[in-house]
Amino acid sequence: xxxxxxxxxxxVRDLEKSMAFYEKALGLTEKRRKNAAxxxxxxxxxxxxxxxxxxxxxxxxxxxxxxxxxxxxxxxAFRADDFEAAHKxxxxxxxxxxxxxxxxxxxxxxxxxxxLEILP
Numbered sequence: 492x493x494x495x496x497x498x499x500x501x502x503v504r505d506l507e508k509s510m511a512f513y514e515k516a517l518g519l520t521e522k523r524r525k526n527a528a529x530x531x532x533x534x535x536x537x538x539x540x541x542x543x544x545x546x547x548x549x550x551x552x553x554x555x556x557x558x559x560x561x562x563x564x565x566x567x568a569f570r571a572d573d574f575e576a577a578h579k580x581x582x583x584x585x586x587x588x589x590x591x592x593x594x595x596x597x598x599x600x601x602x603x604x605x606x607l608e609i610l611p
Contacts, residue, residue: 498536498545499567501605502558506533506550508602513537516584516599517569517607519546558603566598566606574611581609 503509513519519537522545526533531552538545546567571577581587581599588600598606 496544498547500547500549501601501603502549502551502554503601503603504550504554504557505602506535506548509548510535510537512586512602513546513548516581516586516601560604563604563606566608568608568610570610574609577609 501509510521514537518539520539522536522538524533524535533550535548535550536545537548578587578597581597584599586599586601588598588606590597596608596610598608600606
């Protein structure tokens with residue numbers, strides 16, 4: 492029996508702001524979406540040409556507070572083909588939230604506070 496990871500879900504407060512962040516910061520674009528008939532939710536799947544794995548962003552109309560992300564000890568990791576250029580972009584965006592020079596990695600934070608690891 493084999494399993495393939497296909498997506499990870501992040502719930503977001505401002506769908507358009509999150510989509511713009513993921514496109515600018517990581518080159519992820521919308522692949523498809525699901526809209527609730529009653530308008531109570533929108534699910535957008537983001538991806539790119541390097542993998543079939545997708546990031547699922549879920550917006551819930553009636554959720555009225557920031558999401559509790561605990562201690563941000565979970566994250567999604569991305570390998571950058573040009574680590575220096577990625578670091579420069581993320582520095583300009585002001586989204587770097589933690590760097591570990593000894594390990595050669597850093598983390599960025601999305602508009603809702605989710606951490607994303609950037610690897611060379």
